[in-house]
Amino acid sequence: MQTLSQTHTTPDQLPQVHEPRNDGIPLDLEWVKSVQANTSAIERRAATLPGRRSVKKDYQAAWLCKAISLMDLTTLSGDDTENRVKRLCAKAKQPVSPALLEKLGMEGLTTGAVCVYHDMVETAVKALDGTSIPVAAVSTGFPAGLSPFHLRIQEIRESVAAGAEEIDIVISRRHVLNGNWQALYDEMAEMREACGEAHVKAILATGELGTLRNVARASHVCMMAGADFIKTSTGKEPVNATLPVTLTMIRAIRSYQERTGIKVGYKPAGGISKAKDALVYLAMIKDELGDRWLQPDLFRFGASSLLGDIERQLEHNVTGAYSAQHRHPIG
Secondary structure, three states: OOOOHHHOOOHHHOOOOOOOOOOOOOOOHHHHHHOOOOHHHHHHHHHHHHHHOOOOHHHHHHHHHHHHHOEEEEOOOOOOOHHHHHHHHHHHHOOOOHHHHHHHOOOOOOOOEEEEEHHHHHHHHHHOOOOOOOEEEEOOOOOOOOOOHHHHHHHHHHHHHOOOOEEEEEOOHHHHHOOOHHHHHHHHHHHHHHHOOOEEEEEOOHHHOOOHHHHHHHHHHHHHOOOOEEEOOOOOOOOOOOHHHHHHHHHHHHHHHHHHOOOOEEEOEOOOOOHHHHHHHHHHHHHHOOHHHOOOOOEOEEEOOHHHHHHHHHHHHHHOOOOOHHHOOOO
16 A cells, blocks of 8 residues: 555656557457456446455545546536636646645645536636646537537547647447447547547446446447547436446456557546545556556546545544535535
8 A cells, every 4th residue: 555655746747657549459340249248246346345445544545645636627517617617727736725735745736637628628728837737628529429420520629729638539329239339449530530649538428338248348449449548427427437337447448458568548437426435446446457557647537526525534634523515615
């Protein structure tokens, strides 16, 4: 287990290292069709983690600081304004009070990125100028992904031109539900090309894919087509990130890495709002993929409300008392 000093992170260290981009491989339909998911076994394994992995006191504080450094601080509301995005960016630069960070020995801690709609990319880029915190843009007709394809591609290009260094795209769920893996591959590959140098996170909308086998196969196809990250959800579906879905997707990442030598990132999003849940996800990543994936270039939390609960837990670690939730506003 890491100590506070070992997890120390500064803006200049985000991300600390970069893996080579995933350039993808030709679609291997035999591999895709061979992919299975033992749902009952996956659910049993996922159910063991919350009770089996626990950290306390300074160790817990260290892991919660790590979680902050892996967070895509997000606002994706219809009533977003420039001022709200500016406040969010200020929070990304100073996610926890300076006094608390000083006592924890974690001065300089920031979130991993800020995630916004396309219209707010330019505002976020300006607000984060002088830092190394990237701006991520949700794109391709987020969240449904049902706008005309040429408009989805153009939206990617315009977000990149506005300064987004990461693009969170949404796949067409119907390709997965119909088993049309070639169409999914071609769509993902074209989106990846439109991103250029910007890293692309493929949102699978796992709550709408029906089965864990579909999740596993869609994960493989998106990685074959060049996704740098695979991501669970838009956060707008009835069911978002879950531990069984996470286990399915990170085992697909492990399978792809073993076959190709390429490391692909993972981002659970939606429904992760408690510090204790973040710890469980980090434990699963460490167990299944190893320490290398506990860095912001290979793991992110899609989060809007998670940071507030983590702040409260860190304050309890330092002072012995919990503060009111309203003392930790996001936007």
